[in-house]
Amino acid sequence: MVDVLTPEQRKFNMRRIKGQDTRLELMVRRELHARGFRFRLHRKDLPGSPDLVFPKYRVCLFVNGCFWHGHDCNKFKLPTTRREFWENKITGNRERDRRVIALLNEENWRVLTVWECAIRGAERLPMEDVIHNCITFMQFETSRLASEIRSNPQAQ
Numbered sequence: 001m002v003d004v005l006t007p008e009q010r011k012f013n014m015r016r017i018k019g020q021d022t023r024l025e026l027m028v029r030r031e032l033h034a035r036g037f038r039f040r041l042h043r044k045d046l047p048g049s050p051d052l053v054f055p056k057y058r059v060c061l062f063v064n065g066c067f068w069h070g071h072d073c074n075k076f077k078l079p080t081t082r083r084e085f086w087e088n089k090i091t092g093n094r095e096r097d098r099r100v101i102a103l104l105n106e107e108n109w110r111v112l113t114v115w116e117c118a119i120r121g122a123e124r125l126p127m128e129d130v131i132h133n134c135i136t137f138m139q140f141e142t143s144r145l146a147s148e149i150r151s152n153p154q155a156q
């Protein structure tokens with residue numbers, strides 16, 4: 001893939017991506033904190049600077065916006081204008097997400113991705129379920145290297 005963005009543009013875009021995801025992240029943070037889970041935020045020394053890091057469980061958690069991260073769900077629809085630009089951009093984001101998970105796994109971190117569609121929109125899950133699934137992954141699915149929480153998990 002040809003990279004058409006300058007480093008400056010890339011930085012700007014990354015900030016926007018992070019900004020989009022912040023409100024969702026706060027919702028997850030609040031719930032987990034209220035249940036006694038302690039975490040660090042945006043550890044820059046880890047690949048992808050994960051949104052939440054749980055040292056006790058050696059789990060990194062990302063809260064991903066479905067559009068920016070190109071999720072295969074109803075919330076993601078490629079804009080009809082500047083299609084190629086968006087396609088490249090979002091493909092790049094998806095590839096980066098995959099790389100980051102692989103790197104974290106190599107460093108012995110397990111990775112949980114919580115998708116926007118699980119939290120917001122018509123097909124969202126009850127927040128209780130989202131949090132329950134987070135906790136299950138952290139405490140009980142300790143042999144799973146990576147997992148995700150999304151709306152209607154049956155859909156492909």
Ligand SMILES: [Zn+2]
Nearest residue numbers: 066071073117
């Ligand atoms: Zn989604």
